[in-house]
Amino acid sequence: MQATESVLPRYKRLAQQLWEGIVHAGLCEGSRIPSVRTLAVQHDVSLTTAVQALRWLETQGHIEARPRSGYFVARRPEHSCPARATGWPNPPPELDAQVRDHLAMVGAPCAVRLDLAVGEPSLYPVDRLSVLLRRSAYQQPDLVGAHARGAGHPDLRREIARQAMQYRCELAPDELVVTNGCIEALNLALRAVTRPGDVVAVESPTYFVLLQMLGALELRVLPIPCRTGTGMDLDALKSALNETRINAVVTIANANNPVGSIASDADKAALVRLLQARNIPLIEDDIFGDVCYDELRPRPARAFDTSGNVLLCGGFSKSLCPGLRLGWIAAGKFSDKVRALKYTTSMATAELQQTAVAGMLSSGGFALHLRRLKGALQDQQSALRDAVLRHFPEGTELSHPRGGFVLWLKLPTTGHLRVSTRPMFEQARTEGIGFAPGHLFGQGGAYDDCLRLNAGYRWTNNQEKAVERLGALARIAVAASE
Amino acid sequence: MQATESVLPRYKRLAQQLWEGIVHAGLCEGSRIPSVRTLAVQHDVSLTTAVQALRWLETQGHIEARPRSGYFVARRPEHSCPARATGWPNPPPELDAQVRDHLAMVGAPCAVRLDLAVGEPSLYPVDRLSVLLRRSAYQQPDLVGAHARGAGHPDLRREIARQAMQYRCELAPDELVVTNGCIEALNLALRAVTRPGDVVAVESPTYFVLLQMLGALELRVLPIPCRTGTGMDLDALKSALNETRINAVVTIANANNPVGSIASDADKAALVRLLQARNIPLIEDDIFGDVCYDELRPRPARAFDTSGNVLLCGGFSKSLCPGLRLGWIAAGKFSDKVRALKYTTSMATAELQQTAVAGMLSSGGFALHLRRLKGALQDQQSALRDAVLRHFPEGTELSHPRGGFVLWLKLPTTGHLRVSTRPMFEQARTEGIGFAPGHLFGQGGAYDDCLRLNAGYRWTNNQEKAVERLGALARIAVAASE
The missing domain is CATH 1.10.10.10 (Winged helix-like DNA-binding domain superfamily/Winged helix DNA-binding domain)
Structure with a gap:
C-alpha cells in the first residue's frame, strides 16, 4: 500500500x-x-x-x-449548493417512529401546510422586529457580556412581568428566567421537579413534543382526558391521584394543543388547590395564552397560586415570531433549582433578541400586533371549520377552538374496524398536503382516528382544495373500516 | 375581613x-x-x-x-429603576456552595476582573458583528421559519465544516448541530452517551461548570490527573479503565481550562484508540482550540477518530463573541441521538446570529480577527506571568498556558498546614479584585491551594496593582499555614 x-x-x-x-x-x-x-x-x-x-x-x-x-x-x-436543506433530511431514528414521520413531513416541501401550529409569515411583525433587532445590534447590547446574566436581560424580564400584570398574574422580574424557547422552559421545569422513572400526568390528547420530551427524560406518562371546551378532566385527575403516585402534572390550560379548549377560572383555581394540597408541582404551558381569541386574555392557572407550587412556562414563538426562539419560565418556589439547571444546561440566552422583544413589548406594539393576529386566526379558523364541514364525511367531530392555531378532528366509525388517519397521511404527503396525524398526540394508538389541521395560513382557494382532498381521503379511510 | x-x-x-x-x-x-x-x-x-x-x-x-x-x-x-441587575443577585442555593460563591462574584461589581475566562470587549469584533447582525435582521433570515431546522442554519454548518477542514478535521455539515453555546453541546453530548449514576472521567483540575453539569445530570466524576503542558495523563486513565467501569470520558485537549495545556497529536490519537478499543465514548470540549497561541491551530482529538466514537463540541463564545451564545456539536455515531435530544431540549437555535457568524467566517474576517486576538492574549498572558513572578511568594508554581485566557497558580506549602486560597478570595472580593479560587476546579478540596487568573484584559497599572495585592494576600495565606 x-x-x-x-x-x-x-x-x-x-x-x-x-x-x-x-x-x-x-x-x-x-x-x-x-x-x-x-x-x-x-x-x-x-x-x-x-x-x-x-x-x-x-x-x-x-x-x-x-x-x-x-x-x-x-x-x-x-x-453548486444543493437546495437549501430543511434541517431534517433524515430524521434521527432515536426519536419515536411517529415523530420521525412528522419531522420528515416538516422537512419535506409541502404545497399546503396544514401540519405545523404556526401562522404564515405575513401574520408576524417581521419588519418591525427587524428594525428593533437592527437597533439592538447597533447599540451592541452586551454582545460580549451576556454570559454573566443567566436569568436573562432585565428589560425583558420586567416587560414580561408587566404583560402578566395586565392579565392579573403577579410575576416578579427576579423570579423569571429567559429561555431558548418555551421548549427549554418546559424541559427545565420537568427536570426541576422530577427524576427519571417518575410519573407525570398530562392532558390527553396533548402536544406531541411534550410526549417526546417526557420520553427523553425517562418519565412515565399518565394521560388524563381533556374535555372539549373545558380542558383537563379534574374528576379523572382526582381519581388518578387517589389510585397512583403522580410526581408532577403538566397542563396547557389556555388553548390546549390540539383541542383548543380553555379551562375556566374556577377549574384553574381548583386544579391549583388540588395539587397544592398534595404537594405535587403543576407545570403550566401557557404558550397559547396570548393568542386566545377573546379580547380578554385568559389568566393562567398560575394566577390562582399563592404557594409557589406552579411553574409557569411562556414564550413568544406563537404570539410574536417563531424564529426568535425566546421563552421564559416563572418557577415559583422552584426558581432556584431552575436557575441552577439553566446555568448548567445552556448558561444564558442570547441577549440580542431579548432587547428587541423588550422594545416591542414596552412600546405597545405587541398589543396592537396581537389584536390583528387574533382576529386573523379566528377568521381563518372559521373558514377552516366551514370547509371541513363541507368536505369531510358525515359524523366527523370537530373541536371548537377558543384560541391558537389548530383544529382537531375525529373521523366517524361506521364499521367494525377502527378508522386510521395514517394511510391518509402518507397519501396526502405525496400530494403535497401536510397535516398532523392523530396518533402523534397520544400513546398506544389512542387517536389513530383523529387529525390536526393548522389554521395559521390565510384562507385561499388552495387551502379549500386541500381540505376537499383530505375530505375525500377521509371518506376512503372511513369506508376501509367498514 | x-x-x-x-x-x-x-x-x-x-x-x-x-x-x-x-x-x-x-x-x-x-x-x-x-x-x-x-x-x-x-x-x-x-x-x-x-x-x-x-x-x-x-x-x-x-x-x-x-x-x-x-x-x-x-x-x-x-x-426609578434600580441599577441594571447582573442576573445573579442571589445565586441559587441549589448549586454547590462553591459555585454560588463564584456566581456571586460574577454578579458583584469588580474593579479588576481576573475571575472569568473572557477577553475584554475591545478584543471582540463587535462592530463588524453588529453590521452583520443588522444585515441579517434586514434580510429577515427566516425570522419565522427557523423552528423547522433543528440542526441549525445550513450556511453556518457549512462554514464550521470549512473551518474544521483548515485544521484537518473532517466534519460533514449534515453531522453538525448548532447549539445554544458550547455548554448546551456538552450537555447534549453527556445526555446522549450516559445515564444517571454513570461514571465520567475528566481531567483534574477541570472547568467548574463541567463539574456542576455532571452533578446536575447525576453523573459520578472520576478525576484523571492533567499533566502540565501535555494534558490528560493517559497512563493514569489506562489504570483507571482497568480498575473501574467508566461510561464516558470528557477531555479539553486544546488549551485545557484551567491548566492551558495542549495534548500532543500522538497523545490525542492514543486517547482516541484507547477508548475506541473499549467502546467508551469520548466527549471533546474544543472551545479553546481557536485561541491557542501557535499560528498552527492544534487539531482536536476528533481528527484522529475513524469510528465515530468522538463527540466534538465547539463554539464561538471564546473566539468570536461571548454574548452570541452560539456553539455546535459533531457527534459522530451519536448524531441521531443528539439531534433527537436537541429537538426535545430546545428544538432549534435562533438563526439570526447563525447567519451573521456564517458571514464572518465566509468572509475571512474571522481569520484576521483570530490572529489579532491570539496575539493580544499571548502578550497579556506574558505580562500577567511576569507580574505574578514579581509579586507572589517564592515557590509559587505557574502553568505555561499554550492558549486560552487563564493562568493557573499553586501556592507553596512551607508549614504543616495546607494553604487555602479561600480566605484570600473573600478578602480580595471586598477590595474589588476578582479571581477564581482553586477549590472550584476539583472535588474534596483538591485544589484549595490553587487559584486561576484571567489574562483576557489589556495589561494596565490597575492589573499590576491587583496582582501585587493578590501576591501580598498569598503571602499572608502561606504564612498562616506555618
Missing part, C-alpha cells in the same frame, strides 16, 4: 486530500480555500508543494484563483 | 391592587399602565371605576397621564 501512495507525487496526494475534504464538507462554489501558507503548515509540506497542489486543482477546474484574494471553489454546476 | 374590604370604595381597592402589582413587577418610571378598557375588562369593573382608580393613582403622584398615550408610571425618584 505504501508503494501505491508513493507513486503519486506529494502535491497530487495533497490535492486529492484537499478535494476530498471539499466534497466531504459540502463546500459550495465560491467557498474560500485555505491559503498556501496555512496548507503548508497544516499538512507539513513546503510552500512549493502547496502551490503545486492548488495549481493542479485549478487545472482540473475544481478551484479558481481570484486576484489578491486566494483560491475559491470553482463555479461549476456539479459543485 | 369581608367588612374591612368593603370599607374602601371599589376604585380605591382597584388602585391599591394596581399599585401593588406595579411595585411587585418592579415597573420603572415611564412604564405603560394597562388601558382603562383593559382594566375594566380584566378586573370586571365599570369603565368609570377604572378611570377613578387611575385618577386616584395620578393624584397620589404614582402615575401620570400623557396625551393620547394613556397612563405611565410617574417619574419620581423612588420609582
